[in-house]
Amino acid sequence: MINLVEIAKNQINDAIEKSVSKAIAAQQLPQVQLDEIVIEVPREKQHGDFATNVAMQITRQAKKAPRMIADILINHMALHDTYIEKVEVAGPGFINFHLKKEWLYQVLIAIEKEGADYGKINIGNNQKVMVEFVSANPTGPMHMGNARGGALGDCLASVLDWAGYDVTREFYVNDAGNQIEKFGISLEARYIQLLKGEDAFPFPEDGYHGEDIKDHMRDFIALEGDKYLDVESEERKQAFVAFALKRNIDKLKADLKAYGIEYDVWFHESWLYESNEVQETIDYLTEKGYTYKDEDALWFKATEFGAEKDVVLVRNNGIPTYFAADIAYHRNKFVKRGFERVIDIWGADHHGHVARMKGAMQAIGCDPDKLDIIIMQLVRLFRNGEIARMSKRTGRAVTLSDLLEETSVDAARFFFNMRQAGSHLDFDLDLAVSQSNENPVYYVQYAHARICSIINLLAQEGIKVQSTDKLNLSRLIEPEEIELLKKLAELPEEIKGAALSMEPSRITRYVLDLASLFHSFYNACRVKVEDEELMMARLKLVDSVRIVIKNVLNMLKISAPEQM
Numbered sequence: 001m002i003n004l005v006e007i008a009k010n011q012i013n014d015a016i017e018k019s020v021s022k023a024i025a026a027q028q029l030p031q032v033q034l035d036e037i038v039i040e041v042p043r044e045k046q047h048g049d050f051a052t053n054v055a056m057q058i059t060r061q062a063k064k065a066p067r068m069i070a071d072i073l074i075n076h077m078a079l080h081d082t083y084i085e086k087v088e089v090a091g092p093g094f095i096n097f098h099l100k101k102e103w104l105y106q107v108l109i110a111i112e113k114e115g116a117d118y119g120k121i122n123i124g125n126n127q128k129v130m131v132e133f134v135s136a137n138p139t140g141p142m143h144m145g146n147a148r149g150g151a152l153g154d155c156l157a158s159v160l161d162w163a164g165y166d167v168t169r170e171f172y173v174n175d176a177g178n179q180i181e182k183f184g185i186s187l188e189a190r191y192i193q194l195l196k197g198e199d200a201f202p203f204p205e206d207g208y209h210g211e212d213i214k215d216h217m218r219d220f221i222a223l224e225g226d227k228y229l230d231v232e233s234e235e236r237k238q239a240f241v242a243f244a245l246k247r248n249i250d251k252l253k254a255d256l257k258a259y260g261i262e263y264d265v266w267f268h269e270s271w272l273y274e275s276n277e278v279q280e281t282i283d284y285l286t287e288k289g290y291t292y293k294d295e296d297a298l299w300f301k302a303t304e305f306g307a308e309k310d311v312v313l314v315r316n317n318g319i320p321t322y323f324a325a326d327i328a329y330h331r332n333k334f335v336k337r338g339f340e341r342v343i344d345i346w347g348a349d350h351h352g353h354v355a356r357m358k359g360a361m362q363a364i365g366c367d368p369d370k371l372d373i374i375i376m377q378l379v380r381l382f383r384n385g386e387i388a389r390m391s392k393r394t395g396r397a398v399t400l401s402d403l404l405e406e407t408s409v410d411a412a413r414f415f416f417n418m419r420q421a422g423s424h425l426d427f428d429l430d431l432a433v434s435q436s437n438e439n440p441v442y443y444v445q446y447a448h449a450r451i452c453s454i455i456n457l458l459a460q461e462g463i464k465v466q467s468t469d470k471l472n473l474s475r476l477i478e479p480e481e482i483e484l485l486k487k488l489a490e491l492p493e494e495i496k497g498a499a500l501s502m503e504p505s506r507i508t509r510y511v512l513d514l515a516s517l518f519h520s521f522y523n524a525c526r527v528k529v530e531d532e533e534l535m536m537a538r539l540k541l542v543d544s545v546r547i548v549i550k551n552v553l554n555m556l557k558i559s560a561p562e563q564m
Contacts, residue, residue, distance in 0.1 A: 305359025
């Protein structure tokens with residue numbers, strides 16, 4: 001696992017620390033305490049490959065102007081046996097580092113060596129992490145929020161995989177509690193109405209009004225007829241729920257699989273009741289003194305843990321709330337199954353639930369900092385420049401399966417992963433299906449296909465990609481070549497940044513930037529030139545770009561076509 005950016009930063013860090021020690025020994029600086037040295041890529045290319053503000057960091061301790069400190073450090077800096085070619089002071093005291101081109105050429109050797117694994121790192125040390133995402137209510141179809149959550153969650157899990165974590169993808173099936181009771185009542189009402197007329201049974205105001213409820217009961221009647229009209233209501237509702245819930249869950253699984261998502265675990269809320277874990281959790285909180293009774297309901301003292309208000313755990317009818325089951329579920333994750341870190345992706349409407357859940361983790365003896373909750377903002381679909389609320393096929397609200405009929409899985413996963421989870425997203429359906437450079441997924445896939453075409457055409461002439469030990473990589477000196485090399489070297493660091501920030505959109509932006517740099521290179525530099533040495537070096541460069549684009553698209557579960 002080669003991370004050339006990390007190697008370069010470590011060399012720079014080491015050179016700075018040694019120069020500080022030498023300056024102190026030469027009595028040009030007093031004793032100073034170095035905190036973490038910040039090394040970043042400058043915004044302006046002329047400022048070098050990396051820069052540090054360390055001189056500003058120690059100004060107070062050194063009692064000298066930052067620029068004077070920077071000059072002293074440079075005078076004591078040893079550059080031999082490093083990739084550092086030149087060091088200079090800029091502005092008020094920044095230290096800029098220019099690296100030898102040999103550093104960049106190493107990236108082609110690293111990509112050749114690691115191939116499909118190039119970019120993988122190990123900051124996770126096999127830490128056991130769960131990413132729980134989508135977890136759509138199984139009483140109905142998946143909406144656009146679920147579609148976005150699916151892309152974000154699955155891509156984040158892939159990034160964590162590549163960063164060296166032991167990742168489990170999990171879907172939490174809410175097949176117990178109030179919503180299932182409401183589901184049963186809604187199904188029962190539609191069943192009787194379909195058989196006896198709408199006036200025969202009042203439909204509950206807070207029931208599920210979607211057409212899918214009618215669809216379920218039409219299919220049930222086609223199979224079973226009217227024999228459940230004479231059955232007790234509870235038995236009847238149980239039969240309807242068993243029938244419709246299985247169909248819905250099977251549809252969830254099929255739609256998500258078609259979307260490229262396969263979960264390691266489908267965890268059912270009902271299991272928490274069957275195993276008595278909900279009651280165990282309520283008893284644990286009560287024994288610890290974190291509950292109280294009010295108007296025959298049992299409350300959790302959430303305000304003792306920083307939440308704005310306390311929360312009901314058990315209603316006055318004796319039925320536990322969804323929150324009680326959710327605490328038990330998270331206790332199951334940490335205590336029963338031993339996950340060291342849990343990441344939940346929730347919709348914006350769950351924002352107020354975060355502090356309560358974090359407090360509940362502390363109350364049950366789990367570290368709340370090991371629970372990361374990503375709040376995902378809303379999606380707006382656009383078709384023909386207008387907000388699209390209805391499916392073209394069904395005329396109903398657009399579901400995940402409707403979306404995948406209008407656009408490709410590749411486009412959906414790419415578009416949903418282009419923005420940070422916390423930002424609102426406008427999804428342009430017309431752009432997603434267009435074959436133009438304005439369509440970002442097409443733009444990236446076309447870069448991959450164009451490289452494959454270059455390689456195939458040259459191979460037909462007997463010109464094939466060679467190993468780096470047979471090439472003169474120092475021929476790659478054009479600005480477009482250097483920028484491509486730098487971008488290739490950044491992939492492991494981008495994966496590290498995406499894993500630590502839990503922002504997989506960084507990887508989508510990275511591959512877009514890489515494709516853009518390749519297209520610029522293609523327009524400026526011919527691969528097939530008379531100078532064979534240069535041609536072979538450029539062929540190796542574009543083949544390395546192909547490998548990296550494919551690696552990133554594979555990570556995001558997006559296809560990398562060889563022809564377009």
